Amino acid sequence: xxxxxxxxxxxxxxxxxLSLDEVHAAVGDDAAxxxxxxVGTVRDHDGGKPVAALEYSAHPTAERELRRIAEKICADFPxxxxxxxxxxxRLEIGDAAVIVAVSCPHRGEAFxxxxxxxxxxxxxxxxxxxxxxxxxxEEWVGAxxx
Numbered sequence: 001x002x003x004x005x006x007x008x009x010x011x012x013x014x015x016x017x018l019s020l021d022e023v024h025a026a027v028g029d030d031a032a033x034x035x036x037x038x039v040g041t042v043r044d045h046d047g048g049k050p051v052a053a054l055e056y057s058a059h060p061t062a063e064r065e066l067r068r069i070a071e072k073i074c075a076d077f078p079x080x081x082x083x084x085x086x087x088x089x090r091l092e093i094g095d096a097a098v099i100v101a102v103s104c105p106h107r108g109e110a111f112x113x114x115x116x117x118x119x120x121x122x123x124x125x126x127x128x129x130x131x132x133x134x135x136x137x138e139e140w141v142g143a144x145x146x
Contacts, residue, residue, distance in 0.1 A: 007074050007079045007080055007081050007082050008067070008070045008071070008074065008082050008083075009026040009027060009081050009082060009083050010022070010023065010026035010027075010083035010084070010085065011063060011066050011067055011070060011083070011084055011085070012063065012084075012085045012086075013058045013062045013063050013066065013085075013086045013087075013088060013125075013127070014085065014086075014087065014088065015087070015088050015089040016087075017087070017095070017096070018085050018087050018096040018097075018098075018099050020037070020039065020096070020099060022085075023037065023083045023085060023099045023100075023101045024037060024101060026081065026083040026101070027080075027081035027082065027083050027101040027102065027103040028081065028103070029080040029081045029103045031080050031105065032080040032081065032103035032104060032105060032110070033104075033105050033106050033107065034103065034104055034105070034106050034107030034108070034109065034110035034111070035101060035102070035103040035104075035110055036101065036102055036107075036110040036111050036113070036114035036115075037099070037100070037101040037114070038098075038099070038100050038101070038114055038118050039096050039098070039099050040096070040097045040098040040099070040118070041094055041095065041096055041097060042054050042091045042092065042093050042094060042095045042097055043093070044093045046131055049133050049134075049135070049137070050133060050134040050135075051093065051131055051132070051133055051134070052093075052132045052133060052134045053090060053091065053092055053093070053132045054090070054091045054097070054129055054130065054131055054132065055089065055090045055091070055129075055130040055132070056086070056087060056088045056089065056091065056097065056127055056128065056129055056130070057088060057127070057128045057130065058086070058088050058125075058126065058127045058128075059126035059127075061126060062086070062125050062126050062127055065124060065125045065126060066084055066086070066121065066125050069117065069120045069121060069124060069125065070082050070084060070117070072120070073102070073113050073116055073117050073120070076113075076116070077102070077104060077109055077112065077113035077116075078104050078105055078109055079102055079103070079104055079109075079113055080103045080104055080105065081101075081102070081103040082100075082101070082102050082103075082113075082117065083099075083100065083101045083102075084098075084099070084100040084101075084117060084121060085098070085099050085100075086098045086121070086125070086127055088127070098118070098121065098122075100114055100117045100118050100121065101114065102114040102117060128140055128141065128142050129141040129142075
């Protein structure tokens with residue numbers, strides 16, 4: 001690897017379906033001994049209420065905030081490769097809403113870095129979730145409580 005190796009391989013906030021294969025391929029690195037991949041999916045309930053679907057909206061600065069978080073993770077952990085993608089638009093039960101992956105020299109580092117990446121993404125990136133319940137009620141949930 002060259003000295004100018006950029007560990008941030010893929011960052012996106014997009015309306016198109018997310019691909020596990022794309023994210024996994026993005027974090028492949030021969031120097032990594034551990035890769036952690038997390039997938040957040042739309043579940044059929046929230047707070048004891050049945051959910052019909054979700055709609056995610058993102059602020060225009062969402063990708064910039066995602067990059068800031070990714071850079072912080074790369075500075076704090078020995079990251080070889082990092083990827084994070086979040087979906088916007090209408091999602092159905094079972095759809096992937098967010099995928100993050102981190103490769104590091106060792107598994108413990110990969111687990112810790114991926115955990116911090118998803119936690120900070122959920123708390124700091126300006127993405128809002130509009131929950132549509134089966135009874136017709138709706139609820140907006142902002143970044144930090146998704």
